[in-house]
Amino acid sequence: MSKLLIVGTVAFDAIETPFGKTDKILGGAATYISLAASQFDVQSGIVSVVGGDFPKSFLQNLNDRNIDTSGIEIIEEGKTFFWSGKYHNDLNSRDTLITELNVLADFQPKVPDNFKDTDFLMLGNLHPGVQMSVIEQISIRPKLVVLDTMNFWMDNSLDELLEVIAKVDVITINDEEARQLSGEYSLVKAAKVIHKMGPKYVVIKKGEHGALLFHNGNVFFAPALPLEEVFDPTGAGDTFAGGFIGFLASTQDISFENMKRAVISGSNLASFCVEKFGTERMVNLTNVEIKDRLKQFKELTQFDIELS
Amino acid sequence: MSKLLIVGTVAFDAIETPFGKTDKILGGAATYISLAASQFDVQSGIVSVVGGDFPKSFLQNLNDRNIDTSGIEIIEEGKTFFWSGKYHNDLNSRDTLITELNVLADFQPKVPDNFKDTDFLMLGNLHPGVQMSVIEQISIRPKLVVLDTMNFWMDNSLDELLEVIAKVDVITINDEEARQLSGEYSLVKAAKVIHKMGPKYVVIKKGEHGALLFHNGNVFFAPALPLEEVFDPTGAGDTFAGGFIGFLASTQDISFENMKRAVISGSNLASFCVEKFGTERMVNLTNVEIKDRLKQFKELTQFDIELS
Numbered sequence: 001m002s003k004l005l006i007v008g009t010v011a012f013d014a015i016e017t018p019f020g021k022t023d024k025i026l027g028g029a030a031t032y033i034s035l036a037a038s039q040f041d042v043q044s045g046i047v048s049v050v051g052g053d054f055p056k057s058f059l060q061n062l063n064d065r066n067i068d069t070s071g072i073e074i075i076e077e078g079k080t081f082f083w084s085g086k087y088h089n090d091l092n093s094r095d096t097l098i099t100e101l102n103v104l105a106d107f108q109p110k111v112p113d114n115f116k117d118t119d120f121l122m123l124g125n126l127h128p129g130v131q132m133s134v135i136e137q138i139s140i141r142p143k144l145v146v147l148d149t150m151n152f153w154m155d156n157s158l159d160e161l162l163e164v165i166a167k168v169d170v171i172t173i174n175d176e177e178a179r180q181l182s183g184e185y186s187l188v189k190a191a192k193v194i195h196k197m198g199p200k201y202v203v204i205k206k207g208e209h210g211a212l213l214f215h216n217g218n219v220f221f222a223p224a225l226p227l228e229e230v231f232d233p234t235g236a237g238d239t240f241a242g243g244f245i246g247f248l249a250s251t252q253d254i255s256f257e258n259m260k261r262a263v264i265s266g267s268n269l270a271s272f273c274v275e276k277f278g279t280e281r282m283v284n285l286t287n288v289e290i291k292d293r294l295k296q297f298k299e300l301t302q303f304d305i306e307l308s
Numbered sequence: 309m310s311k312l313l314i315v316g317t318v319a320f321d322a323i324e325t326p327f328g329k330t331d332k333i334l335g336g337a338a339t340y341i342s343l344a345a346s347q348f349d350v351q352s353g354i355v356s357v358v359g360g361d362f363p364k365s366f367l368q369n370l371n372d373r374n375i376d377t378s379g380i381e382i383i384e385e386g387k388t389f390f391w392s393g394k395y396h397n398d399l400n401s402r403d404t405l406i407t408e409l410n411v412l413a414d415f416q417p418k419v420p421d422n423f424k425d426t427d428f429l430m431l432g433n434l435h436p437g438v439q440m441s442v443i444e445q446i447s448i449r450p451k452l453v454v455l456d457t458m459n460f461w462m463d464n465s466l467d468e469l470l471e472v473i474a475k476v477d478v479i480t481i482n483d484e485e486a487r488q489l490s491g492e493y494s495l496v497k498a499a500k501v502i503h504k505m506g507p508k509y510v511v512i513k514k515g516e517h518g519a520l521l522f523h524n525g526n527v528f529f530a531p532a533l534p535l536e537e538v539f540d541p542t543g544a545g546d547t548f549a550g551g552f553i554g555f556l557a558s559t560q561d562i563s564f565e566n567m568k569r570a571v572i573s574g575s576n577l578a579s580f581c582v583e584k585f586g587t588e589r590m591v592n593l594t595n596v597e598i599k600d601r602l603k604q605f606k607e608l609t610q611f612d613i614e615l616s
Binding site for chain 1: 397398493494495496497514517518520526527528529531534535536537538565568569572573602606607608609610611612613
């Protein structure tokens with residue numbers, strides 16, 4: 001079984017959407033990534049940090065899903081990272097109301113010994129300095145390193161971010177971030193520029209408009225499943241990334257053909273994530289539901305046309 | 309061979325994009341629809357109106373592509389419909405600079421006798437009263453009636469538009485128009501509402517984000533081909549519609565499975581249309597290019613994932 005190490009935030013979120021609002025609930029990139037990856041046959045572990053206010057039961061819930069949380073440092077006298085946001089009516093944009101870095105401010109990641117030989121490494125969205133520190137603690141180059149990041153780091157830590165980008169195999173960013181990073185409006189041109197920065201594979205996430213996978217002049221597109229209702233988009237991008245790398249780690253096949261399936265798997269899981277607040281849908285998700293929805297993805301996209 | 313009757317504007321356009329601008333060039337919904345449909349084995353004809361200023365050579369060019377223009381009335385003392393627009397930098401939005409209805413203002417469509425038994429009817433975007441008049445002149449119910457329309461008619465002639473919508477099999481509109489027509493933000497819900505207005509098939513065009521085909525709770529998605537450069541989006545929606553109905557008319561198969569292929573065919577042709585100003589790319593398009601790009605659509609969307 002492949003090892004999958006995930007670095008990212010484990011956090012409290014308070015979310016407001018047109019459909020309701022939550023108090024502090026479990027959130028964070030590493031949480032969503034690991035929950036998505038736990039749908040696959042992998043041995044995954046998280047590197048992160050929380051405060052003394054973080055319920056042990058939340059960690060236990062992750063452990064119950066075979067997620068190793070020994071790399072989550074607990075700073076008893078500190079407080080867990082907290083983010084609060086409010087989505088606009090179209091759910092495509094949001095305002096950040098509160099960002100309290102708390103224990104994340106001085107986070108020095110420590111990779112547990114049993115994950116220093118991880119086969120797959122997922123660098124979830126956080127400070128590129130933390131991502132680089134994790135890369136440097138891995139003793140053998142993993143089979144695949146996937147990076148997720150966002151515009152905040154392009155604005156504030158571009159040089160450090162570019163050093164991380166140079167070291168990864170796959171980058172996943174959204175369309176606006178791809179444009180910002182590359183200086184190109186066309187996503188095809190943007191992917192070419194980003195390829196030159198290092199990643200052999202560029203995944204551009206377009207939210208409700210799906211995701212594009214670029215590699216060596218080849219391109220694959222996975223739509224988002226058209227849903228009657230999107231309830232809360234929080235964590236959809238992280239869930240996509242977790243499904244993507246979880247699928248690859250479990251199949252131990254990093255060919256382009258298999259990456260297509262991984263992109264579909266990520267889109268599939270993300271389509272569940274948005275149906276409820278926070279992680280609620282992801283922790284109540286059955287294998288039958290996942291397979292049924294994969295069938296819907298096939299029906300949505302597959303056609304048979306004569307090329308002769 | 310199926311007969312395909314197309315009603316819509318034949319016009320002069322003057323277009324400005326970030327890449328340049330044109331003087332008055334050939335444009336109009338029926339022009340783009342018929343050029344796209346002429347890629348298929350169909351006997352097509354146009355019902356429209358132009359002024360005495362419209363070059364005979366333009367009509368001859370359509371005739372050379374086996375498009376019957378005897379239903380294009382020429383009002384010698386009148387002027388041809390003229391539209392001028394300027395696209396914004398992202399090419400996703402535009403300002404209309406000039407709209408001169410001219411001969412279109414009092415247009416009374418006359419369906420030529422040889423098309424009163426048309427097998428397929430394409431109602432291109434223009435006044436719903438004109439669309440209804442054409443429907444009423446067809447003696448035998450066509451196998452398939454496809455309607456394209458836009459927000460302008462929803463704003464100004466909603467009652468007449470709803471009467472036309474009630475009589476068609478397929479409606480093609482863009483995402484914002486689907487939301488306006490249905491009052492639903494979710495496109496899945498919007499399609500359900502529009503189904504109840506009459507059309508058994510609802511095609512929602514999302515421009516660079518592809519197109520969705522809804523029917524009886526089934527949904528199919530065709531992406532737009534990711535292009536390095538979009539030069540001029542004018543006519544892309546009409547070209548999509550022309551490719552859609554041209555494919556159906558030539559194959560004489562209006563099953564849902566074949567409509568999937570038709571949506572792909574429409575997207576394929578639209579991907580060429582935007583590569584040059586106006587109709588330039590569409591009149592210089594080879595069958596080999598079309599087939600090659602269909603292969604790209606397959607590579608872009610087809611995947612093979614185990615569902616067991």
